[in-house]
Each structure stands twice: as C-alpha cells, then as structure tokens.
Amino acid sequence: MTIDKQDGPYEVVRSPEVTRRLTLLWDPPEPKTRGRRATLTREDVVAAAVALADEGGLDALSMRRVASALNVGAMSLYTYVPGRTELIDLMIDRVYAEMDLPRAGTQWRPALAQYAREHWTLYQRHPWILQTNMWRAPLAPHVLDAQEAGLRTLIDAGPTERQVVEILGVVDNFVQGQARTVIAEDREKESTGLDSDAYWTSMSSFWVDFFDVERFPTMTRIWNAGAFDEPQGTFESSLERLLDSIELTVERARAGS
Incomplete structure (x- = not known):
C-alpha cells in the first residue's frame, strides 16, 4: 500500500x-x-x-x-x-511499547483522555524522552502505534482530517508542557530543598519592595480578587478543561456536517 x-x-x-x-x-x-x-x-x-x-x-x-x-x-x-x-x-x-493505548471503537472523549494520560504517565516514568525533539520522534513501530491510536480517537467523531491533526497536536503539546513543568519543579526541589510554596515565600519581599501596581494594573486587580491564591490546577483538572474545549469543536463540526 x-x-x-x-x-x-x-x-x-x-x-x-x-x-x-x-x-x-x-x-x-x-x-x-x-x-x-x-x-x-x-x-x-x-x-x-x-x-x-x-x-x-x-x-x-x-x-x-x-x-x-x-x-x-x-x-x-x-x-x-x-x-x-x-x-x-x-x-x-x-x-x-509500555503504553496501554485506547482501543478502536471507544468513544472519542474517554479514548482521547486515555491517550493523554498514558503519555503523561510515560513522561513521568521516563522524563528523558522530553529531552529529545518530540517533533522529530523516531519513525518507530510503537511510536506510530501511539500516533495511530490518537488520530483514531477523533477520525470518525466529526472533525475534518485537518482538524483531527490540529486537535491531537494541541493535546500532545498540553501533555508535554504539563510534564515538563512537573519534572522541572521536582528537579528544583531536589537541588534547592525548597518546594514551590517555600520558594515563593522566600521571594515574598519582592511584592513589597519592587512591585509597581501602576505598571501592572491587571495583575494587581487579579491579586486583589484573590485569584492567585487558588492552587495550581492538577493535570486531571486541566485535562478535563481541555477536553471540554475539544468537545465544543467536535459538536460544531458535527453540526456543520
């Protein structure tokens, strides 16, 4: 073929x-x-x-x-x-080859969530993968199996072929970005002995001694509203928000077709 x-x-x-x-x-x-x-x-x-x-x-x-x-x-x-x-x-x-990829015929949302979670787990287990250029991943059997499984989750869900590629690219970038952040934070904690909260506490004098509310009015407004006090979203919560956005695209594509 x-x-x-x-x-x-x-x-x-x-x-x-x-x-x-x-x-x-x-x-x-x-x-x-x-x-x-x-x-x-x-x-x-x-x-x-x-x-x-x-x-x-x-x-x-x-x-x-x-x-x-x-x-x-x-x-x-x-x-x-x-x-x-x-x-x-x-x-x-x-x-x-370690990944448990979604099977054909699974509904697109749980299948795409499984695809994302399996990559997330893979990067936590083998963080060195993210040291490579993921846009030039080897044309290897199990790498292509994973891509095939990801594309398969959406190909018959409503989006066009181009949209399927775009959506999967967004999911891949999201998972890789989240994984890089967690891995970098773990390394910083290991090397400095400070977790995220302890680090920002150590930098707290900045907000009194150097921060300019007139230069950064939007940031100040959000600060005063307490929005920065909310804990950083977990991978799962962020993934669900991303899937919600993708669902709107899927529904729009189905309505258009």
Missing part, C-alpha cells in the same frame, strides 16, 4: 544513514558475532540504556557507560547498535 498526497507525487530521498536507522527499527538484522556465541542481545543493550537514562537523563547516556553497565567492552556494543542516535531511537520505541 502507498500513501498518495493530494498535490501529487513527491520525491523520495534515501540515504544509507536513514536506511540503516529505519531498518534497525523495522527489520533489524541479526548481530554478526563472527562465529562467537553472543553474550548479549540488542534488547539487553536497549534495556541498560533506558535504565541509565531513567536515572541520569540523556546526559548520562553514552556507549561507554552502557557497556560498563553490561560489563562488556564499549566496542562490542557496536555489534548490536551502530551508535548513540540509533540507540536512542530504540530506547524511545521500547518505552512507547
């Missing part, structure tokens, strides 16, 4: 590097051990790399450190993975 674009055929570019990278994800060759019995599997290498990244982020990931964790020489890893870029591709595909 081929995918046709509305504006006609387009150039297909193949390079040895890209072909090698994609082949490793979709049709990986057996490691060549030159007659020796393999002491590792590619899955062993990927699992060790994921464990290192879970503990110290991608900055802690190198072929040498993975080899050390496996008690083998660094050069032996290249039997299984050509390099760090390909290794990260395999790591992302491996952890994406």
Whole structure:
C-alpha cells in the first residue's frame, strides 16, 4: 500500500544513514558475532540504556557507560547498535511499547483522555524522552502505534482530517508542557530543598519592595480578587478543561456536517 498526497507525487530521498536507522527499527538484522556465541542481545543493550537514562537523563547516556553497565567492552556494543542516535531511537520505541493505548471503537472523549494520560504517565516514568525533539520522534513501530491510536480517537467523531491533526497536536503539546513543568519543579526541589510554596515565600519581599501596581494594573486587580491564591490546577483538572474545549469543536463540526 502507498500513501498518495493530494498535490501529487513527491520525491523520495534515501540515504544509507536513514536506511540503516529505519531498518534497525523495522527489520533489524541479526548481530554478526563472527562465529562467537553472543553474550548479549540488542534488547539487553536497549534495556541498560533506558535504565541509565531513567536515572541520569540523556546526559548520562553514552556507549561507554552502557557497556560498563553490561560489563562488556564499549566496542562490542557496536555489534548490536551502530551508535548513540540509533540507540536512542530504540530506547524511545521500547518505552512507547509500555503504553496501554485506547482501543478502536471507544468513544472519542474517554479514548482521547486515555491517550493523554498514558503519555503523561510515560513522561513521568521516563522524563528523558522530553529531552529529545518530540517533533522529530523516531519513525518507530510503537511510536506510530501511539500516533495511530490518537488520530483514531477523533477520525470518525466529526472533525475534518485537518482538524483531527490540529486537535491531537494541541493535546500532545498540553501533555508535554504539563510534564515538563512537573519534572522541572521536582528537579528544583531536589537541588534547592525548597518546594514551590517555600520558594515563593522566600521571594515574598519582592511584592513589597519592587512591585509597581501602576505598571501592572491587571495583575494587581487579579491579586486583589484573590485569584492567585487558588492552587495550581492538577493535570486531571486541566485535562478535563481541555477536553471540554475539544468537545465544543467536535459538536460544531458535527453540526456543520
């Protein structure tokens, strides 16, 4: 099966590097051990790399450190993975396989909520994923399974195909932004010993010594109304508000069709 674009055929570019990278994800060759019995599997290498990244982020990931964790020489890893870029591709595909994705036929709102929650949980479990460029996620089997599941939640709900892509992009950006905020806050708390409340208490002199009510009248008005006293919305409450907005778009699309 081929995918046709509305504006006609387009150039297909193949390079040895890209072909090698994609082949490793979709049709990986057996490691060549030159007659020796393999002491590792590619899955062993990927699992060790994921464990290192879970503990110290991608900055802690190198072929040498993975080899050390496996008690083998660094050069032996290249039997299984050509390099760090390909290794990260395999790591992302491996952890994406952990998600419980919404099944076909599920109503769009609970399905989309499940899609969002599974990504949220994934980022909490493996925060190093967000150190990568999510707009250039590897074209890997389980990554595309997740995207397929997300698109499937809305494709027959009423919105046009373009709207489906836009909505899913909004959901992805929302979840990634929320996850980055929580992860950054956890790291700040760990490094400084101050949680969010303690930090803002430590900065409280600013409002008396430097804040200018004439320069920031809107902020002052909201402050006086006590709106800033409300606790920051949780992921779940924010997700529900987002789904409410998407529901309006879905209903509008159905009415228009």
